[in-house]
Structure formats: C-alpha cells, structure tokens
Amino acid sequence: MPLTPNPYSPYATAAADARHVFFGFLGADPLPNVLGVTACDALAVVPAEPLTLTDPANPSVGLCPECVAAMSGRTLRVRRPRGEVTDCRFCEAATSHGGVCALCRQELHDEWWPIRPASDTVPEGTVPTRIARPRPGEIEAGQRLPDGARLVDDTTVFANPFTVEWSIDTGLAADEDDARTYVVNVFEEWLTAPYADTEWPRLAEQRAKVLALLPSLKGRPLACSCDLGKPCCGDVLLRLANP
Numbered sequence: 001m002p003l004t005p006n007p008y009s010p011y012a013t014a015a016a017d018a019r020h021v022f023f024g025f026l027g028a029d030p031l032p033n034v035l036g037v038t039a040c041d042a043l044a045v046v047p048a049e050p051l052t053l054t055d056p057a058n059p060s061v062g063l064c065p066e067c068v069a070a071m072s073g074r075t076l077r078v079r080r081p082r083g084e085v086t087d088c089r090f091c092e093a094a095t096s097h098g099g100v101c102a103l104c105r106q107e108l109h110d111e112w113w114p115i116r117p118a119s120d121t122v123p124e125g126t127v128p129t130r131i132a133r134p135r136p137g138e139i140e141a142g143q144r145l146p147d148g149a150r151l152v153d154d155t156t157v158f159a160n161p162f163t164v165e166w167s168i169d170t171g172l173a174a175d176e177d178d179a180r181t182y183v184v185n186v187f188e189e190w191l192t193a194p195y196a197d198t199e200w201p202r203l204a205e206q207r208a209k210v211l212a213l214l215p216s217l218k219g220r221p222l223a224c225s226c227d228l229g230k231p232c233c234g235d236v237l238l239r240l241a242n243p
C-alpha cells in the first residue's frame with residue numbers, strides 16, 4: 001500500500017502528491033493538523049497518524065523523495081532554493097513562501113481547518129459550482145464545505161492580483177460594483193490571453209502556478225467569500241477548470 005499524501009490544505013507549499021517527513025522538536029512529535037516544516041523544507045499538514053520512519057535505503061512508496069534525501073544525508077533538513085523573496089501580502093514580512101509568509105499561512109490554515117471538507121474526494125454526481133465559504137457564525141455551528149470542495153478565495157494562491165481598490169484608485173472603475181466586474185474580467189484575460197506574461201511580467205510566477213493547479217479544480221465545488229450573486233473569480237476558475 002503506498003503511503004497516503006499529507007492532508008490537503010490550500011496553504012501548504014510542499015508537493016501535494018507525496019507524504020512528507022517532519023522532524024520532532026527536541027524529541028516531541030509535531031502536533032497533528034497544523035502546518036509543519038517538512039524535511040524537504042516546505043510546509044505540509046501534519047497527519048493525525050505519525051509516520052514510522054522506514055529504512056532510508058528502502059523508502060516506502062509515496063514518500064517524498066526530497067524528504068528521503070534529507071533523511072539519508074543525516075542533515076536536519078535540506079535547504080533548497082525557494083522562490084523569490086517578496087513582502088507577505090498580509091503582514092508585509094519578507095518571505096520566500098510564494099507571497100504569503102509561514103506565520104500567515106499557519107493562521108489561514110487554522111481558519112481553514114474547521115471548515116475543511118470531511119473528504120477531499122468528490123462524490124459521484126457532483127455538479128461543479130461556485131459555493132459560499134462558511135461565515136464565522138456558520139463555522140461556530142459546525143458548517144463545513146461539501147466533500148471535494150476547494151477554497152479559491154483571496155487568501156489562497158488563486159487570489160486575484162487585480163484588486164477592486166486598485167481599479168478604483170486608478171480610475172479604471174467608477175464604483176465597487178463596476179470594479180468587481182472589471183477586475184474579474186481582467187483576471188480571466190490574465191489567465192487566458194497569450195500575451196499575459198509580457199503584459200504583466202511581475203505576475204508570471206503566480207500565473208504559472210494557477211494554470212498548473214487548474215486541473216486539480218476540475219469537477220469540484222469551488223468556495224469563495226464573494227456573495228453568490230456577484231461577479232467572482234471563482235466563476236472564471238470554474239469555467240477554465242471544466243472546459
């Protein structure tokens with residue numbers, strides 16, 4: 001039986017299709033369900049059942065090869081080159097975790113954990129639609145996202161880099177409703193236009209990531225915090241993921 005990958009989180013940065021290894025801190029096992037630093041130097045959800053370390057010469061199927069390399073090298077963890085260092089878009093601390101720092105990722109993950117679907121598998125017969133992210137009162141009442149749903153709101157990698165504030169400040173939109181329609185249209189153009197990477201070169205890395213993740217959204221309900229009747233980038237992602 002191959003190892004199951006770590007539980008899904010929209011804020012994890014480690015490869016999603018592998019099981020990663022965590023190092024206990026001073027002999028204590030890392031707490032389950034939080035985002036932990038993996039041996040391959042990324043962030044992944046610590047599973048409830050700890051991994052029993054196997055012989056590094058005979059790694060189990062499904063184990064992250066970079067974690068295996070770090071273990072067999074007897075290094076505490078590998079330092080692999082990360083992305084460009086930028087300001088975290090939530091707290092402005094310098095970060096190499098793709099625009100959101102590890103602390104903010106942990107906080108966002110802790111908000112995601114209570115609303116996560118009971119299963120990441122999409123039930124047969126699911127019609128992919130945009131759904132609402134449970135609001136604070138609903139979260140307290142225990143409401144969770146349906147099975148297989150993925151969060152695509154502005155806290156995730158799918159966040160629209162073209163914001164409502166930007167379009168109003170630059171005079172491209174007259175008011176908030178106008179701006180919402182405008183930025184959703186620019187978002188779609190950014191993802192689909194052949195000239196996008198030359199038009200918006202600083203956003204090329206994020207665009208490549210979003211395009212690479214589109215197949216993983218196929219067939220799934222997509223949750224956003226936008227009102228259901230209003231234009232939302234989730235609708236664009238839904239269309240592009242289900243051509």
Ligand SMILES: [Zn+2]
Pocket residue numbers: 014019020021038039040041064065066067
């Ligand atoms: Zn790993």
Ligand SMILES: [Zn+2]
Pocket residue numbers: 088089090091092093100101102103104105
């Ligand atoms: Zn931050």
Ligand SMILES: [Zn+2]
Pocket residue numbers: 153224225226231232233234
């Ligand atoms: Zn939205």
